[in-house]
Amino acid sequence: MADIKLTYFNVTGRAEISRLILAYANTKYIDDRTSKFQSLKPTLPYGQLPVLSYNGVTIAQSMTIARFLANEIGLAGRNNLEKAEADEIVDALVDLQNSGYGVMFCKDPEKKDELLEEFKVKAKTGLTQLESRLKSRGGQYFAGNQLTWADLQLFNILEFLKALLPAPAENFPLLKNLETRVGDLPNIRRWIEKRPK
């Protein structure tokens, strides 16, 4: 069995997709939630978290980590085309997450309100596009008509968006249905119930 440690802060953020992939596969790993970031920072390849230690090899960049784990456990797609379909969705969702971070971390209250209004429009457009992509791929899963990490990322980012929008998937029936099906997967449900709050 591989020796795995995922280091991040004690929040969901950019590590949660990897934690969901590991939870789905019921993989044993160290869920390292550091409170000593400043002393760790100089040792990190890009001075940022998350980082993954896999059999002693350090991998940085959240999506590289998640994609690697998805490949390892067979959730990345069955061939290069399915992998590209899944990656496309993951990237579109990360675009939304990055816009959301722009609002959350804005310190000027007036500017923050302005960014939030812009973000609502962006989120609506992005989710409309994703609903349409899901429909065009059969309506059940984003890639290859079977579960991939793109579906877990949808679940993850919809949860992230709830900090800014009350019910992000409300008007998107296919996305909402997929979110519910992912949340009902036994290993995912178990993880959501047991993970640190």
Ligand SMILES: N[C@@H](CCC(=O)N[C@@H](CS)C(=O)NCC(=O)O)C(=O)O
């Ligand atoms: N592109 C990087 C971004 C990582 C990133 O922004 N990490 C933040 C936490 S979400 C961080 O470590 N911030 C502290 C810092 O930059 O000093 C990734 O996806 O992993």
